[in-house]
Amino acid sequence: MTDLHEHREASEQAEAMYRRVDAAKLEVLVAELFRRAGLPTSNAAFMGHCLVDADLRGVHSHGVRWAPTYVRGLRAGHINPQAEPKVVQDRGATAIVDGDRGVGHIAVKMAMDLAIQKAKEYGTATVSIRRNGHCGAMAYYTQQAADAGCIGFAATTGGTMIAPWGGLERRVGLNPISWAAPTGRGFSFNLDMAPSVVAGSKIEMAIARGEKIPLDWAFDAEGSPTDDPVLARREGTLAPIGGPKGVGLGIAADILCGVLSGGRYGPEQGERGGGQIVQAIDIAHFQPLEEFLARMDRMIDYLKSARVRPGAPGIFLPGELEAQRKREYRERGIPLDRPTREALRAAAAEAGVACEIELPD
Amino acid sequence: MTDLHEHREASEQAEAMYRRVDAAKLEVLVAELFRRAGLPTSNAAFMGHCLVDADLRGVHSHGVRWAPTYVRGLRAGHINPQAEPKVVQDRGATAIVDGDRGVGHIAVKMAMDLAIQKAKEYGTATVSIRRNGHCGAMAYYTQQAADAGCIGFAATTGGTMIAPWGGLERRVGLNPISWAAPTGRGFSFNLDMAPSVVAGSKIEMAIARGEKIPLDWAFDAEGSPTDDPVLARREGTLAPIGGPKGVGLGIAADILCGVLSGGRYGPEQGERGGGQIVQAIDIAHFQPLEEFLARMDRMIDYLKSARVRPGAPGIFLPGELEAQRKREYRERGIPLDRPTREALRAAAAEAGVACEIELPD
Numbered sequence: 001m002t003d004l005h006e007h008r009e010a011s012e013q014a015e016a017m018y019r020r021v022d023a024a025k026l027e028v029l030v031a032e033l034f035r036r037a038g039l040p041t042s043n044a045a046f047m048g049h050c051l052v053d054a055d056l057r058g059v060h061s062h063g064v065r066w067a068p069t070y071v072r073g074l075r076a077g078h079i080n081p082q083a084e085p086k087v088v089q090d091r092g093a094t095a096i097v098d099g100d101r102g103v104g105h106i107a108v109k110m111a112m113d114l115a116i117q118k119a120k121e122y123g124t125a126t127v128s129i130r131r132n133g134h135c136g137a138m139a140y141y142t143q144q145a146a147d148a149g150c151i152g153f154a155a156t157t158g159g160t161m162i163a164p165w166g167g168l169e170r171r172v173g174l175n176p177i178s179w180a181a182p183t184g185r186g187f188s189f190n191l192d193m194a195p196s197v198v199a200g201s202k203i204e205m206a207i208a209r210g211e212k213i214p215l216d217w218a219f220d221a222e223g224s225p226t227d228d229p230v231l232a233r234r235e236g237t238l239a240p241i242g243g244p245k246g247v248g249l250g251i252a253a254d255i256l257c258g259v260l261s262g263g264r265y266g267p268e269q270g271e272r273g274g275g276q277i278v279q280a281i282d283i284a285h286f287q288p289l290e291e292f293l294a295r296m297d298r299m300i301d302y303l304k305s306a307r308v309r310p311g312a313p314g315i316f317l318p319g320e321l322e323a324q325r326k327r328e329y330r331e332r333g334i335p336l337d338r339p340t341r342e343a344l345r346a347a348a349a350e351a352g353v354a355c356e357i358e359l360p361d
Numbered sequence: 362m363t364d365l366h367e368h369r370e371a372s373e374q375a376e377a378m379y380r381r382v383d384a385a386k387l388e389v390l391v392a393e394l395f396r397r398a399g400l401p402t403s404n405a406a407f408m409g410h411c412l413v414d415a416d417l418r419g420v421h422s423h424g425v426r427w428a429p430t431y432v433r434g435l436r437a438g439h440i441n442p443q444a445e446p447k448v449v450q451d452r453g454a455t456a457i458v459d460g461d462r463g464v465g466h467i468a469v470k471m472a473m474d475l476a477i478q479k480a481k482e483y484g485t486a487t488v489s490i491r492r493n494g495h496c497g498a499m500a501y502y503t504q505q506a507a508d509a510g511c512i513g514f515a516a517t518t519g520g521t522m523i524a525p526w527g528g529l530e531r532r533v534g535l536n537p538i539s540w541a542a543p544t545g546r547g548f549s550f551n552l553d554m555a556p557s558v559v560a561g562s563k564i565e566m567a568i569a570r571g572e573k574i575p576l577d578w579a580f581d582a583e584g585s586p587t588d589d590p591v592l593a594r595r596e597g598t599l600a601p602i603g604g605p606k607g608v609g610l611g612i613a614a615d616i617l618c619g620v621l622s623g624g625r626y627g628p629e630q631g632e633r634g635g636g637q638i639v640q641a642i643d644i645a646h647f648q649p650l651e652e653f654l655a656r657m658d659r660m661i662d663y664l665k666s667a668r669v670r671p672g673a674p675g676i677f678l679p680g681e682l683e684a685q686r687k688r689e690y691r692e693r694g695i696p697l698d699r700p701t702r703e704a705l706r707a708a709a710a711e712a713g714v715a716c717e718i719e720l721p722d
Contacts, residue, residue, distance in 0.1 A: 089647075091484050092454075092484040092485075092646065093453075093484050094483075094484030094642070094646045094647065121453070122453040122454040122455075122483055123452050123453040123454050123487065124455050124640075126485035151617065151621065163670075164665070164667055164678075166670055166673035167664070167668060167673075168667060168669070169667035169668050171664045171666070179613040179617075181616050189612065189613075191612070191613050193606045223670050241603030242558060242602030242607065245552075245554045245602055246602070246603065248554060249552070249554075252540040252550075254660065255512065255660070259656045259660060260644070260647055260653070262652075279640075282455075285453065285455045286457060286489055286623065295620045303528070303533070305530075306525055306528030307529045307530050308527060308528055308529070309524075309584050313527065315525045317612065318609040
């Protein structure tokens with residue numbers, strides 16, 4: 001934990017060297033990149049909105065830095081630009097959405113919209129997504145539920161980078177799970193976590209920045225701790241949280257997202273393949289929403305009444321700092337690191353998009 | 362992790378000094394203890410079955426060692442022996458069960474039965490339990506779902522022993538979450554985990570055995586690691602897995618179990634108070650059960666195809682060793698440690714129950 005904490009502080013210091021980019025302009029640029037790569041205008045606009053949302057929350061690992069990668073996948077045909085996600089089965093409080101091998105975000109957003117609608121009718125709903133691509137931060141979808149007065153749950157299959165307990169090779173996905181619930185305090189509780197000590201994107205960001213990683217993040221091929229992100233990515237495995245517990249969480253998500261959806265799983269699973277699950281619980285089916293919000297706020301007060309650990313900036317709930325950043329970044333611009341700015345600039349040049357926003361070094 | 366692993370090995374060595382007790386006789390004894398404490402015969406029989414089930418799976422921390430504690434609570438009036446859990450609200454695919462302040466297991470079993478029934482009708486269901494007591498291992502309830510061809514989820518509020526991230530005092534529950542799913546391999550995937558490095562019961566068992574604990578299990582009142590289980594229990598906090606992730610999982614369960622149920626939460630929450638949530642997803646609403654089982658088995662083969670870490674006994678899924686133990690212990694008897702045997706003997710003597718089963722030292 002100390003290592004992780006120190007690494008965070010180092011990253012925050014590096015942030016001072018970042019450049020602020022206007023959120024609205026960034027959204028327009030990203031949307032245009034997707035439109036030029038073949039997406040219909042409305043889907044392209046949604047992708048701009050969805051990726052910038054992650055950066056606004058400070059979750060740069062799932063933000064606009066992915067746009068050039070998606071665009072390359074769209075041009076190469078790995079991702080279907082004209083994908084039209086469809087509800088292929090609709091039974092009671094459940095449904096299955098087929099992502100049509102498109103950019104994953106579109107089908108998962110649609111699935112959560114359906115889950116919320118069904119939760120309002122039945123009280124709770126489960127929607128499974130298959131034949132879908134990488135879909136970014138799950139917090140986006142659980143936030144949809146929280147904004148609609150529901151408790152949201154979402155999970156996705158991720159890259160297979162965790163070893164089963166007792167094993168040395170990659171077999172379990174870096175599958176994030178997310179829960180969100182509304183509060184009366186200007187932010188939603190929103191937990192979005194991989195079952196590994198760090199998300200895979202953190203390894204990639206360390207590679208892009210040429211940084212070493214803390215020893216408790218990853219193992220080499222023989223199961224020894226390594227500080228080399230390149231080695232970890234090429235042949236190693238990522239460390240699960242809580243040992244067998246993190247492995248178990250990863251397998252649970254593989255079952256919920258990969259096995260249940262009827263999508264691909266494991267050896268059948270390509271780089272971008274896999275599935276998702278979204279669930280919504282309508283709070284009003286259990287108690288008036290106002291009562292729930294008041295109870296949440298009492299819980300928050302209780303959590304924040306603890307003595308603060310010396311040196312800690314305070315007590316914050318999952319989702320709270322993200323909401324604070326969103327307000328700040330919308331006003332002051334989003335701090336983007338150099339590799340992200342360069343990659344966006346290169347993608348814009350390649351697509352012949354006038355890079356209307358300033359992306360200085 | 363190394364500490365935890367070494368501790369496990371030490372515990373397994375200690376197990377060689379345990380005494381084997383016949384499971385059927387143990388069930389009869391425990392049921393009789395509950396009957397004498399005022400439970401109706403059918404509920405008493407269920408409690409014998411449910412607690413012995415945990416020991417059969419090797420989860421002694423949630424097994425018969427709790428019987429004397431429950432019996433004291435029943436005699437003292439903290440737990441209502443005549444409790445009649447009721448469905449107080451039934452809307453679509455959701456319901457709320459009131460535990461009537463009884464032994465918690467009875468209401469949660471009833472709630473999962475209802476969730477399964479509703480899942481068969483709607484495809485998925487969420488049932489909330491409030492005014493309920495401690496309910497043992499959540500794996501019991503998710504196993505009900507797996508046995509019925511569902512994916513089960515369950516969580517409960519536990520003792521408040523985790524500090525919020527950035528804080529020093531206990532504010533977040535040791536709330537276990539469990540997911541289970543059937544396979545075709547003679548066991549169900551069954552993950553049942555607290556959001557802390559170890560369950561609270563492990564601390565209590567270390568105290569009972571006079572053992573020290575590994576330094577990564579708990580903190581003292583000032584947030585420093587401690588190896589003293591008594592200190593940890595009296596004024597410390599338990600270490601969450603993955604730092605803020607474990608804290609987040611604990612808060613998510615507090616929301617799902619405590620806030621959503623309309624039960625007590627946090628400062629309102631007594632020692633035995635709290636709520637639970639159970640969810641079931643009917644697999645047949647998504648694909649034929651046979652197909653799901655075949656896909657699960659392919660996943661298991663894939664997981665087990667990884668090279669085994671030198672020194673590890675093999676690759677096992679959550680729930681697999683538990684199922685193996687269940688078969689072995691049913692045949693050869695359940696290994697019970699001395700404190701558990703002594704506590705059961707004392708409880709039997711106090712209740713005037715002839716301790717028909719042999720409990721030698």
